[in-house]
Amino acid sequence: MRRRDLFAAALATGLAAPAVARGEDHDRAILRSLIAREEGASAAYRGLRLPALRNPSEQDAHHVKALKTELQALYSGATPISPEDLDAAARRLRDASTGTDRHTAAITLETELVDAYREAVLGLTQPAILQAVATMLACHAQRRALLTADSYPP
Amino acid sequence: MVNRRALVLGGGAALLAAGCGKDIVVAPPPAEPALLRSLAAERALGTTMAALGKPRLAQRSRERATQLAAALSELGARPHDAPAPEAQADIAAGLGRSRAVLEAYVAALPSLHGSGRELGADLLAQAAGDVALLASSFGFVPDDPFPGTPG
Numbered sequence: 001m002r003r004r005d006l007f008a009a010a011l012a013t014g015l016a017a018p019a020v021a022r023g024e025d026h027d028r029a030i031l032r033s034l035i036a037r038e039e040g041a042s043a044a045y046r047g048l049r050l051p052a053l054r055n056p057s058e059q060d061a062h063h064v065k066a067l068k069t070e071l072q073a074l075y076s077g078a079t080p081i082s083p084e085d086l087d088a089a090a091r092r093l094r095d096a097s098t099g100t101d102r103h104t105a106a107i108t109l110e111t112e113l114v115d116a117y118r119e120a121v122l123g124l125t126q127p128a129i130l131q132a133v134a135t136m137l138a139c140h141a142q143r144r145a146l147l148t149a150d151s152y153p154p
Numbered sequence: 155m156v157n158r159r160a161l162v163l164g165g166g167a168a169l170l171a172a173g174c175g176k177d178i179v180v181a182p183p184p185a186e187p188a189l190l191r192s193l194a195a196e197r198a199l200g201t202t203m204a205a206l207g208k209p210r211l212a213q214r215s216r217e218r219a220t221q222l223a224a225a226l227s228e229l230g231a232r233p234h235d236a237p238a239p240e241a242q243a244d245i246a247a248g249l250g251r252s253r254a255v256l257e258a259y260v261a262a263l264p265s266l267h268g269s270g271r272e273l274g275a276d277l278l279a280q281a282a283g284d285v286a287l288l289a290s291s292f293g294f295v296p297d298d299p300f301p302g303t304p305g
Contacts, residue, residue: 052290053295054297058299059297062300063299066300118276121263121271121278122271122272122275130264131260131263131304134260134263134275135256135260135299135301135302135303137278137279137282138282138301138302139298139299139300141278141279141282142296142301143286145282145286146295146296149287
């Protein structure tokens, strides 16, 4: 390899590095936001029975764990949220007092989660993280469909 | 003034530093084969939904296939290269083809950018909802937290 080639390769690496770092910063921010939403959803569903869904609180706990693993792979972490930090949709579900209210609140929460995951999928840069997050988008899209099944008869 | 030796030394240091970070970077697959796989999986699911007596779900699957075919044509690929498998009227096949279509959409996403990524995300979300409805109509409530995880 000639000196000029070596220099060109080093220069290319140096130019690419900031872009990669920016992408990782962006991915970290997205992951932290999703972790907070999932922690809120897991807390809100805890102990609730919704006929259309099976173990949503446990599923969301799995999501939190997976998202934290991805975040650790980017050399970062997330502080768990407190009950006061629950987002409005999760709080509404947690505080719902009737079955109808719970059902309506769950649809709102799942719709917001699908939207949040869709935005995440559009913004993520790391392929492995993108694919992991896409499976969680699919999970919440399934729940939304099951909760609103009456709207689309097969 | 920086001489050549200093530049080369600096470059070498940069290369070494780059080598100390993430060690595996897998290039995403090209978009065309990934979308062709999604199209083949969607066609297979659609024929099975129709055979299982779910015309509304089958129609929505066909609509997704049409969108995929249009995206492939825009890329200069040939949608007809995606096979159209025969219908299988049993729920086991339906569940298998459901898994396959979600896996194909998830696998395709890293190769898609901009409006292609938006299309991929929307098709994944819609297909996920429809396969959940298909499964639940046969008494299977989906409980996988990560549907579509590439096998």
